[in-house]
Amino acid sequence: xxxxxxxxxxxxxxxxxxxxxxxxxxxxxxxxxxxxxxxxxxxxxxxxxxxxxxxxxxxxxxxxxxxxxxxxxxxxxxxxxxxxxxxxxxxxxxxxxxxxxxxxxxxxxxxxxxxxxxxxxxxxxxxxxxxxxxxxxxxxxxxxxxxxxxxxxxxxxxxxxxxxxxxxxxxxxxxxxxxxxxxxxxxxxxxxxxxxxxxxxxxxxxxxxxxxxxxxxxxxxxxxxxxxxxxxxxxxxxxxxxxxxxxxxxxxxxxxxxxxxxxxxxxxxxxxxxxxxxxxxxxxxxxxxx
Numbered sequence: 001x002x003x004x005x006x007x008x009x010x011x012x013x014x015x016x017x018x019x020x021x022x023x024x025x026x027x028x029x030x031x032x033x034x035x036x037x038x039x040x041x042x043x044x045x046x047x048x049x050x051x052x053x054x055x056x057x058x059x060x061x062x063x064x065x066x067x068x069x070x071x072x073x074x075x076x077x078x079x080x081x082x083x084x085x086x087x088x089x090x091x092x093x094x095x096x097x098x099x100x101x102x103x104x105x106x107x108x109x110x111x112x113x114x115x116x117x118x119x120x121x122x123x124x125x126x127x128x129x130x131x132x133x134x135x136x137x138x139x140x141x142x143x144x145x146x147x148x149x150x151x152x153x154x155x156x157x158x159x160x161x162x163x164x165x166x167x168x169x170x171x172x173x174x175x176x177x178x179x180x181x182x183x184x185x186x187x188x189x190x191x192x193x194x195x196x197x198x199x200x201x202x203x204x205x206x207x208x209x210x211x212x213x214x215x216x217x218x219x220x221x222x223x224x225x226x227x228x229x230x231x232x233x234x235x236x237x238x239x240x241x242x243x244x245x246x247x248x249x250x251x252x253x254x255x256x257x258x259x260x261x262x263x264x265x266x267x268x269x270x271x272x273x274x275x276x277x278x279x280x281x282x283x284x285x286x287x288x289x290x
Contacts, residue, residue, distance in 0.1 A: 004054035004062060009120070012055060018123040018150050021158060025188050027053075028117055030061040035109055036176050038063075042072040044105035047088045048112035050119055070105065080104055091115065091129040095139045095168045098132060107173055114165025114174075121158060122150050126166060140168050157184040 006012065009027070013019065019027070031053065038045060047068040054062040068088060073081040082102035086093075094111035096103040118126040126144060127135045144166055146154060161184045164174035174182070 004064075005057040006055035006059055008051050009053035009055065009061075009116070010050035013050065013120055013123060018153075019120050021155060024117075024120055024158070025185065026190070027061055027120065028113075029185065029188065029190055031063070031113065031116065032176065032179055034061070034063040035113065036180065038069075039072075039106055039109070039176060043069055044072060044083075045069050045109055045112075046083070046105055047092075048109055048116060049089050049092045050116055053116070072105065080106065083108075088112070090132050090135070091125055091127065095136055096170065098136050098139075104170070106176075107170055110165055110173055110175065110179070111167075113179070114162055114167075117158075117165065118144075118162050121154055121162065122147055139166075142168050155184070157182070157186075160184075 035045065035048070043066075045063070045066065045068070047065060052063065052065040054064055056062055070083065075081060083105045084102050086097055086100065088097070088108070090098065092112045092115045094103065094108045097108060115126055124147065127138060129135050144163055146159065161174070161179065161182050164172075164178070164182075167173040
């Protein structure tokens with residue numbers, strides 16, 4: 001955290017508004033390079049969001065928070081084993097996760113990349129996640145819209161790239177290879193300063209620790225929960241711990257629900273513990289979950 005002198009991408013966009021395309025290309029290229037490297041090491045992030053993208057003193061992007069990451073497993077035919085854990089933030093989660101279906105964690109990352117790109121391009125959220133059931137219906141209709149105040153300033157290539165990532169049809173959603181070769185990046189030549197920070201280099205201590213942990217080469221000196229049926233850390237244990245921590249520092253959910261729901265649903269905001277609990281309670285009421 002000491003290296004993130006310029007905060008996270010969420011606060012950066014809140015302060016600056018929609019980013020111009022040259023700057024947008026630089027940040028998104030760095031992010032794609034980071035995720036491409038993780039996927040090449042058979043690691044999926046599964047919690048990509050603006051709060052987890054930090055900026056160092058030179059405004060280089062740092063990818064953080066691997067708490068929901070997992071190593072990819074493959075069957076005898078070389079097909080990736082599907083994940084079955086609901087994780088991440090609803091605003092950045094792919095439709096198949098919200099539907100509770102087994103999912104390819106790589107394609108979940110690609111959807112989240114599209115949401116991040118939309119936020120950096122437009123300055124607000126693509127979907128209203130205050131009602132998850134309604135948000136899912138909007139996502140499945142595949143009628144993504146861009147705000148009129150910025151739509152005329154976005155290039156056709158940028159809009160096409162965003163739509164190819166925020167694509168509910170898995171057979172049509174862009175892969176990392178298609179993103180890296182997309183016309184949006186035509187003519188873009190990242191300089192040495194624009195490349196991802198050395199924190200992405202597996203020879204550095206923090207990244208090496210993460211890499212070895214997920215590949216079995218070594219484990220950090222921290223306690224981990226027991227993995228569940230698809231190789232994840234126990235989400236119930238993680239949520240239980242976060243819930244008790246937030247209870248001591250936040251007002252009860254009932255006291256803040258009206259405040260949370262009265263805001264602009266597309267406003268950029270942190271996925272705070274209270275906001276997560278509000279969404280969780282709404283989802284329980286909508287689905288009849290006990």
